[in-house]
Amino acid sequence: MAIAVLNALDTAKTQWYHMTAIVIAGMGFFTDAYDLFVISTVSKLLGRLYYYDPSSGKPGKLPVPVNNMVTGVALVGTLSGQLFFGYLGDKLGRKKVYGITLIMMVVCAICSGLSFGSTAGSVMTTLCFFRFWLGFGIGGDYPLSATIMSEYANKKTRGAFIAAVFAMQGVGIIFAGLVSMTLSAIFLHYFDTPGFNKNPAEFSDVFSTQPQADYLWRIVLMIGALPAIVTFYWRMKMPETARYTALIEGNAKQAASDMGQVLEIEIQSEQDKVAQFKAANEYTLFSGEFVRRHGKHLIGTTTTWFLLDIAFYSQNLTQKDIFPLMGLTDKPQNINALMEVFQTSKAMFIVAMFGTFPGYWFTVFLIERLGRFKIQLVGFFMMSLFMFIIGIKYLELRTHKFMFAFLYGLTFFFANFGPNSTTFVLPAELFPTRVRSTCHAISAACGKAGAMVGAFGVQTYTLDSDPHKIKKAMLFLAFTNLLGFFFTFLVTETKGRSLEEISGEDGGSGSNGVHVSGGLNETQMTTNDRS
Secondary structure (H helix, E strand, O other), rough: OOHHHHHHHHHOOOHHHHHHHHHHHHHHHHHHHHHHHHHHHOOOOOOOHOOOOOHHOOOOOOOOOHHHHHHHHHHHHHHHHHHHHHHHHHHOOOHHHHHHHHHHHHHHHHHHHOOOOOOOHHHHHHHHHHHHHHHHHHHHHHHHHHHHHHHHOOOHHHHHHHHHHHHHHHHHHHHHHHHHHHHHHHHHHHHHOOOOOOOHEEEEHHHHHOOOOOHHHHHHOOOOHHHHHHHHHHHHHOOHHHHHHHHOOOOOHHHHHHHHHHHOOOOOOHHHHHHHHOOOOOOOOOHHHHHHHHHHHHHHHHOOOOHHHHHHHHHHHHHHHHHHHHHOOHHHOOHHHHHHHHHHHHHHHHHHHHHHHHHHHHHHHHHHHOOOHHHHHHHHHHHHHHHHHHOOOOOHHHOOOOOOOHHHHHHHHHHHHHHHHHHOOOHHHHHOOHHHHHHHHHHHHHHHHHHHHHHOOOHHOOOOOHHHHHHHHHHHHHHHHHHHHHHHHHHOOOOOHHHHHHHHOOOEEEOOEEEEEEEEEEEOOHHHHHH
């Protein structure tokens, strides 16, 4: 049962409104990535500023629980925000909720640089409080951006468009390193001091932590509000997606009018067809009907995203501890606080530019040729392979820094030319319109649960740069990626098909093999299920 407005979207040629939607949704992800990952560039600085113990003979360092909270609390907020805003996206509409998330991100990014008090406890408490709510706003962006892009796109390039939105995460990570590197270089120019151990007799241990550095980390965090501010106006101008307006609200005339203006064509409203379509797909998330049609895929999207994010966030949050072993940064005792920020940011920028960033765009350009399933399968396998090699040969690789950096960079490349991109794309395609945002939110929340395992668990093994602990961490991550490889077989290929065909909303066989006929459901395996 084809509906004109949906068919017009599925067969539309790529045009300006597609590019606009990618930029508007993508800038949200740029902001998300910047805010989530920039904390890694300044967390060591926070330790020097607020936790220096003169009797230790070493630069100040965040205690393990404090470090884990500072770097991980935003992930807790993100998980909560994904579930909350994902549900609201299905109940209230994608557009209505989309602006709220952006406002939260702006306010909380600015407030992250403020402090209620001057003691270490008050500063860290304030930082964690606002980063939790920053993460809450970021969480809403995941299901809403993916759902909006999937419902706007045509079926031939839908995967590439959704992947392009997600690829802005890579740009955000690059800018997190670039902004921190640039600002720390400017501060260094005006406030350079000897390294921590340079001249203890002249109190180099004290003066190596410049008081002005307390402004640096605040500015770096607050800059995360800028791209969200720029994007807000354009988000508010976007019309509600035609699929939500027609299939959930049942307003065929408004859907046809909105998309007719966007596509610059005349579209028939077909109210009777829409009403019939809507009536045939009234089942809820917790119904037996949903379990029969989509239960297997929801298990697949949640488990693979969970397993992927254990590795992906462990890599990104712990790389600051691995950089010295790669020769990208000096030992903390030999440099001052601002130089440590500069070197950490520079190393993060290099790894992101040459390891992380290319993988995203390989996915964008190849996802419609290779398909989501193959890219995810190969990505998980290659990540597992390279992490296993690093884990087994870790002690030897420490003396071969180039080879270590090369293998470490490949794990980032295949994360992004692999499951980090496809776990975002697939939940936006596999599920019906009525619960699409919620199902994507559940999948993404499971991913953030995995990220919390990385932040609060795996990161504990890397903080003191103990080679034997890092070796264990790498082998553990290799195992989680191998599990992700096998759980990928629970999802199916979606390329080249309309969203309604994939989900079975059009009355035919969905990608889970459930055929809807005469109002009854009958299980029927399809050739598409393993294409």
